[in-house]
Amino acid sequence: MLGLGTLAKKIFGTPNDRKVKSVRSVVARINELEAEFSKLSDEGLKQKTAEFQRRAQGGESLDDLLPEAFANCREGARRALGLRAFDVQLKGGIFLHQGNIAEMKTGEGKTLVATFPAYLNALAGKGVHVVTVNDYLAKRDAEWMSKVYGALGLTTGVVYPYQPDAEKKSAYRADITYATNNELGFDYLRDNMKGSIEEMSQRGHFFAIVDEVDSILIDEARTPLIISGPSQDRSDLYQKVDLLIPELVPEHFKLDEKTRNVTFTEEGNEFVERRLSEIGLLPEGQSLYDPESTTLVHHVTQGLRAHKLFTRDQQYIVRDGEVMLIDEFTGRMMRGRRLSDGLHQAIEAKEGVAIQPENVTLASVTFQNYFRLYDKLAGMTGTATTEAEEFLEIYGLGVVEVPTNRPVQRKDEHDAVYRTSREKHAGIIDCIKEANGKGQPILVGTTSIDKSEALSELLKQEGIPHNVLNARQHEQEAQIVADAGKLGAVTIATNMAGRGTDIQLGGNVEMKVMQALAADPSANPDEVRRQIEAEHADEKQKVLDAGGLFVLATERHESRRIDNQLRGRSGRQGDPGRSAFFLSLEDDLMRIFGSERLDKVLSTLGMKEGEAIVHPWVNKSLEKAQAKVEGRNFDIRKQLLKFDDVMNDQRKAIFSQRLEIMQAEDLSEIVQDMRYQVIDDVIDQYMPPRSYPDQWDTHGLHDAVLEKLGLDLPVADWAQEEGVDQEAIRERLCAQSDALMAEKAAGFGPETMRNIEKQILLQTIDAKWREHLLTLEHLRSVVGFRGYAQRDPLSEYKTEGFALFESLLNSLRQDVTQKLSQVRPLSEAEQQAMIQQLMDQQRAAAPAPAPAPAPAPVAAPAAAEPALALAGFDEADPSTWGNPARNDLCPCGSGEKFKHCHGRLA
Missing domain, CATH: 3.90.1440.10 (SecA, preprotein cross-linking domain)
Incomplete structure (x- = not known):
């Protein structure tokens, strides 16, 4: 008899089924437009893009543009890559555009799917970021998909580590930018340490499509990105x-x-x-x-x-x-x-x-808080359903399972549970021998590099040729994964490895063609491809006859998602396949699950050594254990995020304040408000409200005004005047401080004064923020102990964090006011002395006309150009300059002091 829930699902369908059905009409409309767009010339496709851009930027919604834009993109991809997107790929693209995670099985063409929402959202002119898990995939996907975007008249950029600034800015200005999560996060932090808008790389956070979204937003979300200052030994x-x-x-x-x-x-x-x-x-x-x-x-x-x-x-x-x-x-x-x-x-x-x-933390951010900066976020992966609750709660992302283009034919066997790991390994070797004997390709999944190497040793002893996937080398990783579907191939891989490249039965044709052309550049590409495709078809048929790819896992992971990722490598695009998990009671998860009770059950059954128990009940029990562990890990990540949210609110406030300062032309009102607030604070401190004149600390007020405002004023005399109150003294202090700043502005010139105000504000904010980060780090490390006093550590952290932030803002006002009161233009005599010093340094650094070096002038500093004395000195190579003093001339030959040129502090 069917349960009510099962019956309702049969009649009404699951919520996921209803979501998939809801986009059928949109896909039908895209298909109707296909004939119209296929008639367009190559230039016509680009003209359509220009038309869409005008409409999008003129106010038409992207949802209204979707059918035409997707039809144009499908045609562009067909011409550029020879790939025509299936209906399920269009559905995946629609879900991504709607701000969901599209769960698509391995081999369903997620890289192509991303081009549809990326193209549509790029029409808004605000930039789209496509996020990958490593630099190799970022470069590969950008190079591959740029052919599609180029055919449609859009630009593509790729961001990678140690990229020259000009190239990086250009990449971020492109319509679609490919980058890793790490590089995006670090660039965000670096941008918010820059001194001017022109130096910043990113141009906002409009829309991001995250590939392998579960890996980036869940597995890597626990570790914050940190930029540390140099650990200088002083x-x-x-x-x-x-x-x-x-x-x-x-x-x-x-x-x-x-x-x-x-x-x-x-x-x-x-x-x-x-x-x-x-x-x-x-x-x-x-x-x-x-x-x-x-x-x-x-x-x-x-x-x-x-x-x-x-x-x-x-x-x-x-x-x-x-x-x-x-x-x-x-x-x-x-x-x-x-x-x-x-x-x-x-x-x-x-x-x-x-x-x-x-080491000083200069800036930090978690991936959770970085990706929540985007106006719209979407993601793709083969496995997200098990973490659907976390995606929805933390990021507001729904998960939609997109059906496969062809039904999955993979055979998933029940787990085989052995008593000891020794028995398990013996069972694994026997299974590999059997499958390898008939030529079936095998992908063996392990949970760590150590276990991969241990299994590799066992296979060597049995004389079975195999590859061990080294996850540290991305290019090698892609090659090994591409070969993993060949007849008789045995590949050992850690669970995290092998992403981004499909395991194709019989081997990867594209990879073989590239290798053949690299070996013989003079060969005819079409002829090489025809020959390789013929060989591949023959080998693929042999692999199909052997049963397709066999995924053999040597252990259950804490997360069902990681297990599903490994299993999903087999059975791509309707291919046959097989998967099996080999476990032992000595595995980590089995110990957590409670292997003692299971051990008794196995003993009662009278199992002999080397035998395994295979039963659906074991699978169900393991899934429940995994779900518990996943729930615990989610709670830990959620708690970490709650603490980071306190810092994140403050980070956003500081970064937006910096941006406003950099964008502002005139900051005189802001610094004046700060100065007035400092005056209010010192008056409240030394002349408290509702106090009598004989209770005022006029000496303290005089010293504070001298220290913080740079004004030596007869405050004590003012206080003795008839009828003078706090407000009158406040007005006099404000007027005197305004007069001092006006005098400084006249001395420097208005433009120079505005620039000085901007630089002092930015430098002080940065210094205070660095100090604040360190204090919050220390607070975070000790606040947990408050729980012993029956106080909630999170509430304590929020309260103290807010108080520290208020203190930061107060000290920021004081420091800026104090620095501006102390800054002064050089007198004419000082300017002449500085000019003379520069001239002397230039004369000392100039080459002598005679073959013998001329003695340096007496007035020149002793070490005007220390780098010139170095062997191998090269004016164009800073690494050969040695360690110039900050007041020396810059070794590059610009004529400026080192501190104002190559030694300028960022």
Whole structure:
């Protein structure tokens, strides 16, 4: 008797059946148009594309354009590749355009399917990204499908690692761009570290089609992409700065124990500047207030903090030559925790222990959050149904199973379960021998490279020739997979390997033709193809008679999807095939499943050594175990994403702010608002609301105004005037600060001032964001312990993350205001001195007219052009320049200082 659910499915069909039926009318319309488009000339196809672009960009929806665009694309592909898309491929293309995952079996032509939605969406003029799992496939698919797009009048680009910037920008400006998920994510991060719009590569995130979507959006989604700063070893700098700190006297700095902060006084600044010049850390003619001195000032400040705010055996201890922090609440050592931003290194210098360099996270993003940037996302794979819930919940992607063009004829055998792995391997070898004896090609799937090699050794002992697929070499991988369908071939592959290239029975014709032409370039391509196709047809028939491809899996994976991927390699396009899984109670999943109970069952059945149990119940039990493991992994990924979402909201806010700053012509209003907010903050701090004048800290206010606004004002005198309140003093401070900035703008010139504001804003945002990322990393690593105090770690992380972000914005306002108040145009005398210095350097660097080198002028710096003294120096090759000082002339011969030319900081 049929259950109600089964009965309903028989009458109404499954939800998937209804989705597939819903696009029948659209496919029928495309087929009706085929005759009309086949009559067009090659130029006519391109003219149709231009017409569609006008209509799309004029407001007509892409859904309305779909039948005509798909018909045009089908005709373009038929002419360019000799491939006419089947109806099921058109259906797959429609589902992709709708923003779904199209689950299509191996060999159904997913690469061609992607051209339809890519072409249609490219008509909008915003760019389409086709995402692949490796660089080889990105280049291969781009080269192959560019013939289709070219025939239709569209451009194709491919993005790959270490690509020249100009080429990369051009690739992203193309109508359709092929790239790997890694490169897209890294380019997104790199773009948001650039200093101007012109330097950015990507042009937005409109529509992406992700090939092998399960691999990219699920398997690789656990690992974030991280761009780290260079781990510079500055031990020498920390040590030199540390020697200077004990020379400071109380008049040189102000210590605020309440806020645990320490700042230099004006007297202290002068002393530090003089001493840094004397010990050679501050170049001659350079002030502590110059932008080039930022890093040095930071190190000196951190050295001061290390000496005045951190006490040994109180905030930290030294054990085994390592500085270990102490938790102020528990008094326990916090092993592995380090203070950020160079402070830990400053303490290590103070204590005379080894100074450890630190890698700084400059930017990071997870694939989950990167791909959710796209206005529309779609994906293709042979296996997605088992993860349909995750795709829908995380990415809003539905999964549609697209029927195969021909019915699947593969025979899927029940799992064979052995008691020990030794018995299992013996069974596998016997099975391979039997299939190989009749010439049946065999693909053996393993779960790791180690197990592949172990099985390879067993096959060698039996004298069975075979290939082991090396997943590290993509080109070799494609070749081995292409040969895996040949008569008598035995191929061992890890589950993750062999994607992107079909296993065709009898071997891959295209690959054979390419190899033959490469071996004999003078041969006639048509003749070579005819000969190879004739040989292939004969071999294919022999393979078909032997039963088609046999997929033999040596273990069940945690995920049913990975098992289905392997099984799907056999039985492509209606070919016969066979699949079998060999398991043992010693396999990882079987141990998780509970092999003890199964072991008792097998013993009770009186199984002899070497026998296997084969029963549908075993399959059902294993599927349930796999479903549990999949659910657990989904929960872990979901929890990770919840934590990353906190950072992602902040990342988007920072990146959009950077973009606005780069796009803006005039930032004077933004920096003015920041300055006014800083004024509000200092007034609230030193002249609290509803307080009396005798409660005001006018000395503190005077010092804060001097430090943050660069204004030495008689604040104490103002406070004694009759009727003066906080608002009056605020207005005076705003007016004085506006006057100072107007004076600076007049000195620099309006255009230069706007550029200075933009650069200071961007540099400060980047520095603060890097520091913030490190703090969030540290918070994330310790917040889990809050669970022991019955507090939700995620809620704690959200609350503290938000507070840290607010703190970032506050300190950003203060830093920008402070830097702008300190920047000043050079006086005429300083400008003349700088010009003279440049001239002297140029004279020193110029070649002497006499054969013997002329002595350098006395006024020239001692090392004006150190790279010239190097053997093998080449002006055009930076690797031969040695290590030029930042104030030296650039070795490239431009006449500019190194720091303004090739040594310019990004």
